[in-house]
Amino acid sequence: MWTLIKREIEDNYIFFVITLLITLIFCAIFAWQIYYGNFRDVLVLVTSLWNVFPLVLIFCGLGAAQMYWDRTKKISALLATLPVGRGQIFSARVIAGFLLVVTGMFPLAAVTVVAILTKPLIPGSLVRLIFPQAMAPVFLLGFVCYCVGLQAGWTSSKIVPTLGSIVISVILISLIAIKGFGWESYLLLILLISACLARAWHTFSKVPL
């Protein structure tokens, strides 16, 4: 399984590199603003998390790329000749996507935690309230977009996965703008992830390799 995950990461290393680069730039700007800028309000701090939207499109791109290359280059057909099941191939793919989302979100989360701990602007109980409230839906949104990419990529056309997944991602991003950081966002995003994964797995498992 680890070999499969490693192969997925190696095949799509460019997505990981770009994600890491963008995240580090955001983190640097973010940290500078906290320690040297005019960051006084913790709520403004939360808004900075919305800088991650370009990342969301990269996550979507990875999902689409994984499925697109699989279909056009017959990667799964090749792997199926080895003692590997479709379930393992699909799981490895999804885990790689999950790791990409973590790569994008974790440094930002870490910087936010450090900032909150080292700049005691607010009571400790609030940190617990605000931090997961803001980060969790953004993380889930990133993963939803990756799952949307998985579905959009399962075609031999290049335009559909690119434009289709971008349009759907933009529409889905507005979900958080509308619903905010409440439980409704969590519920909808988790249901969307489940639905997208179920769809992607159904497509992947039924199509002859």
Next chain:
Amino acid sequence: MSGSKMINIIARGFIVLVIFSLILFWARFRCWNKLFSNIPESSRILAIYPSGLIPGEPPPHFSNKKGYTMSELDPNEPNVHFSQVHCSLEPQLFFNNAFGILKTLSTPYDINEKIYYNNYLCFDKRKGLIVSRYKYEERSDAGEMIAKSIELFAGPHGVSQTPEPSLGRFNDLIMGDIQSRSFWIYDNKLRQFYLLDFVERTVKKGIQLEKSNTRELVAIEIINSWPYYSGSVGWISSVKWIEKYKWEYKEITVMGESNEKWYCFSQDMIKTYAPAQPYVSVLDKTGQIYIYDSNEESLKPAGYLPRPPSLFMSNEPQSQPKELLVYKALPVYAILRTPPDFNKPPERVEVKYLGMNVSSVSREGTAMTLAVFDPNGKQIYRVNTNINGIPSAQAIYTQPPGSSLLTAIEYGIESLQPPLFELASYLCDDIIKPSAGYRSLFILPNSFMGMLGRAMPQRFVEKQILALLWMCPSLILSVWLSNKIRKDAKLTGLSSMAVKAWMAGTIAFGLPAYITYRLTRYKEVMITCRNCGKLRRPDMDTCHHCGSKWDLPELVAPNWRICD
């Protein structure tokens, strides 16, 4: 139909439904935004001046008028020296409510959600304590000012620097609009008022309501939304007096009192001048407002939340808090202070309650009412927003230029919503909070069906017929689509059970169900059946039209012949 295929259809259907609902949300948003922007500015502001609350002033005029600022003050206006009660409804109120992200980012606390916090003060539900963290400056031995911060914890039994168990626990807590570090709170579970003072580090118990008393209080210092959220840019309610170009307070003579000079304040200013104010306004679940007098340890009726007119008119004068988008009650007080110089610390402060003004905005955000109550809680004046003399809740759809077309478009968009959700909007009543109404994706409490559902409880039959008529376009579309599915499903060889399921699903979920069907229907090329000549599916053993198998039996010549 196999289990995995069923899951695939449900999964795809859900994705389609969410994306479809998001697209409809933006279309509705565009329409509503335009409808709200079309309301003339003069119809958005209500004013009563003189307010009727200040002793010695003449009876008031009622007006839909443009609000004024200091710079716009006209000294020739005859009523300019009298107190004015006014409130203003701005389109941004709708905008702010339509986006949950704005609410999360700009609302330090929400009384309805019972989460209370601002930069330095919050209620820690886990500990059951109110936490106050604030910065202060202290002079060092070297004479330099050093910034320090302190965190204090308050429970029913006291205030401490550490969260000790001996402080006790607050439970179902209601706090007001906390601006100072001394304020009143009420615990619904303990049914007890407390006066918290983080400066003196004391907790003073107030009145405890009796168990038999069914009143459940929902707010202290009644305002249900934070000014960032709906105040200066969305909705304002205030009492102003501009005598001698001063906004802060008004010098008056209180009838029946001594000849000493009293000063008049609205609630939002009184804390500055009378820190030990004895009155607290509280609101209960039914919309009744009380004044809690901490000197007399009594709770007296002071007014109620007025019900703004709705599209389907209701005659009830009072509204419950859960039925209103925003509301605010502003008591007015007279203060007798010794010495009268407000720059000096007071030796004696006497406070007298003069009455209050209460404003409320309907849950759809289309109407606003302003009412004035005397000190005994009797309503003395009341005005509603209107456009060309018609209540704004109705006029907004027809009166401003272009609004009829926008209303038609809005209705068309709402009719694309699945009939099941339309029905749910009709039945949901007040389950969805007013502030969440504009953010709803599936069940739409602010749609025409939602408004109808909340209206006319006394005319049951008429209401049901009207609802059915209102749903007609949506139902007709669903039935038409389900019929299309039936015809197509028969051609593609779906079982009669599956056809029925798709038809029922389409009648319930409308267009999203139809899109899901089109996306999941059988797409392979079909083959002509050798027996019946119709198109049949290559993946099925028998023709779904005539039931013949792939291998037809050879034609056997009959034993009979036709002879001339």
